Amino acid sequence: MPDFNLSARQQALQERTRAFIAEKVIPYERDPRCTAHGPSEDLRQELISLGRASGLLSSHVSTDFGGLALDHASKAILFEEAGYSPLGPVALNIAAPDEGNMHLLQEVATPEQKERWLRPLAAGHIRSCFCMTEPAPGAGSDPGMLQTTARKDGDDYVIDGTKWFITGAEGAGFAIIMAKLEDGNATMFLADMDSPGITIERAMGALDSCFPGGHGVVRFDGLRVSACDILGAPGEGLRYAQVRLSPARLTHCMRWLGAARRCHDIASDYARQRQSFGKTLGEHEGVSFMLADNEMDLHVARLAIWHCAAVLDSGALGKHDSSVTKVIASEASWRVVDRSVQMLGGQGVTHETVVARTFADMRAFRIYDGPSEVHRWSIGRNILRGRKPTQL
Template identity: 70%
Template sequence: MNFDLPAEVRELQQRTQRFIAEQVIPLESDPRAAGAHGPSEDLRRELVARARAAGLLTPHASRELGGLGLSHLAKAVVFEEAGYSRLGPTAMNIHAPDEGNIHLMEEVATPSQKERWLAPQVAGRTRSCFAMTEPDGAGSDPGMLATTAVRDGDDYVLSGRKWFITGAEGADYAIVVARMEDGSATMFLTDMDRPGIRLERSMEAMDTCFTGGHGVLVFDKLRVASEDVLGEVGQGFRYAQVRLAPARLTHCMRWLGQARRAHDIAVDYARQRRAFGKPLAEHEGVGFMLADNDIDLQTARLHIWHTAWLLDRGEKGNFESSRAKVACSEAEWRVVDRCVQILGGQGVTAETAVMRIFMDMRAFRIYDGPSEVHRWSMARKIVHQASQGAAR
């Protein structure tokens, strides 16, 4: 793997850095950024307009759709810079769940579906949600999917309840995963303002960085036309993997930017704050924490870049994306936790951005599969590969 970045990627990295510093971070103190369920839709539209003017809107989408057609490695660089502000991914239209949905739609949707739902989303005019997780069913184990889809003439009738649906409030369309009568799963596309869909409530959550928060959705005999099936009937679980492996990695990229932001704040504080006759940074305990932060940041970046490199080579990268998700979520969390400790009282108040980063990031070790599930999945694959090797 060559660690030299192409000139065009470095230029894009620098342009993103300037955009975040000059156009996005100043809006972090805007009251519209402090909602209980994420930045307001009004602020999102303003941020999107700024990214559009800077030529940085939806950079991961294909050039045909108006994006920059970034490779996975280029995304790793750009998404980290966007993540330096909690509003950066929203501004550049690369936030969850829309970023993963855009990727899935580009891979699977029909031309008419792309025109109806994907093109406005890439342009930043609409948002989406991905409805799979359920209160008594699917979560880390998608095989427990309980929402049903029953064929009725040329339509399908969907019934069930979903929760932890990020971005649900205010979303324009949803990708809904439902179980078929034969036990397989299918993905369906639907506008969110249709009869049969109800936002039961928005959940109170530790993180508040996603526009639309996390919602509980009820599907009460929702009628979906057969032409609104996403991909092939019965292939929902396979398409979930198309979406989830790259989406796990982009989470790692964005949160790496937030961890680096917290580290930079802690370094600056430790250089200037004096205690017991010298700057905090000269005290061994604090210096060791700063060194460990650098180790964790670099380790996370290398996991991301390696997995991105594999995806760019056309490999599935499922094992590596699981490994990266565990390593990055835990390393980046350790960085932010140390930063809170270094900052002391300022770390547990809103005097700096670190408290908010700390609260937002904790969920990263849970969503898109908790660390324990990824470790379990990896262990099964490790043992299977060893068994195959022994058989040979």
């Protein structure tokens, strides 16, 4: 069974991260370098330097690459605290997609690939992107619809295709590219983003503004990649995607839980102070019920996250458990933020607080890393097959 009592190490990690976010990161939230397409590169580097000085940078990677080698249970503690500010994951170098890409490289990459791409990524010197999603009729929630091709040409592969919704493409140092070989099997490739044959066609306007580099459309025209830059084994791309996606789904849940808690805290403080019809806002039953519902949603989401973290720490792949957690946490966190907007009234729909920004940022959480409907379909299929959540 998961232990719901924090160890002394976890408690110290929580307090240290919480103080770092409050004292060093939150003051940057109104910095003009926070753009519609995420923090600018100079702001990111400034935040990274603060994270590096705190000793908390890239905490999920091994100590060999400068991290703290945290297990999933401890990540749940630190990542929630980091998510308390939209800039927290950036400052601690645990934002998507870099955090998931670091995990994948650490699990699958060759020693040479780790030195070339993982080490500078873990140090925060560069960013990365994960190129999988495609315009119709290509791959989206169904990766089997992959259209991007990789044709063997001597010792190289030539990649052609278009990807979109590629988070962090603008300004990324390298990409992990999913393409199908001539036999139809999906394979992952590594390529520097300044390679001939890679074009960022445009940045895509989006509700969210928290990811460095925003989201882009990326085209591959005759991109030549050496066979030594295949990530893992040829034809195993979809399997490696699961190695990345289950933990990445969970870390999204951790970060957004912190963001939802921030909104709840702001709404709670407002409800204690704002006078309305002769008493504080919180004394009105309708508002107190919303506060109570927020508290329950946060609690349930945290329990689901901690359970899934324990599943992954046990060595299980956790596909079913991460789907269950993704739906619970994304929808619960969204409800918390939505109620917080309502309680704040006019302030909730302006940028007087961080709540409106979080509202816009978080809406996509119910879509990326698998829409709630796809996860429900997968969960239902597993139920019909007699599969149940992992018992610990």
